[in-house]
Amino acid sequence: MRILRAAGYRVMPWKNGGGTTTEIAVSPDGAGLDDFDWRISMARVESGGPFSSFAGIDRTLSVLTGEGIVLDIAGRPPARLTTVSAPLAFPGDVPTSAGLIGGPITDLNVMTRRGRMAHKVERRPLSGEIRVAPRADTTLVLAVNAGIAVFTHDASDLGPLDTLVLDQDGPELRLEPKGPGLLFVIELHRLAANR
Structure with a gap:
């Protein structure tokens, strides 16, 4: 058992350059966006727009703070996600965009490499x-x-x-x-x- 303190998390740019994400943990240690087995992060979303595409990755998104977000995931009806919603799983390599319900949010993003994790x-x-x-x-x-x-x-x-x-x-x-x-x-x- 070990504890990761919030003050020690790594802040880095989004893959699409549209904002920043706070990386909680990644495996293997030090892996980048293209070679991780799994990655847990939080992001502050200030405006709507397209999500970064992650080939071969499965994602789950949860809203931690703010009024919420509406996700438009290709092939699915729009999904409304708030702080009381269950976590939402979706493929990271299908076109996805988001609209904010009422101002910025912070989300929790869990990603695993399909076929491996x-x-x-x-x-x-x-x-x-x-x-x-x-x-x-x-x-x-x-x-x-x-x-x-x-x-x-x-x-x-x-x-x-x-x-x-x-x-x-x-x-x-x-x-x-x-x-x-x-x-x-x-x-x-x-x-x-x-x-």
Whole structure:
């Protein structure tokens, strides 16, 4: 188990140059936009427009702050995504554009390389004790809008936007929120052919 502090995240330009993204974690360490197995990031979206295209990548998007976004993903009806919506999965290599509902948003973006990795994103409200059992190859836990006390053999605290990284088959964790907010649990699975 390790904790990634929000102050240490890397800020970098979007692939299409239209803004910046805050990279929470990437695998392998130091991988660029064209050679990662998986990547977790947050982006501040100030205006509508086209999404960057990522060949061979599956993505899941969640809204963390702001009124929301409407995604126009080729071949699908428009999808309205807000802070109370379930995370939305879509291919990163189909034409996609976005319109803001009412001003800037911050989103959470999870990407995995198709055929090599798969992912699942779960959004949970921070209300009462939460237990997380890491069963994926890698599990990340992101706290939004509030901190969390993590009870293990040694108690630790997560601040808002800090991330807990858990290895497969580690002990079940007991988490206690320090206020209202959200928790995102991201499971990353390496596909059998790539083990």
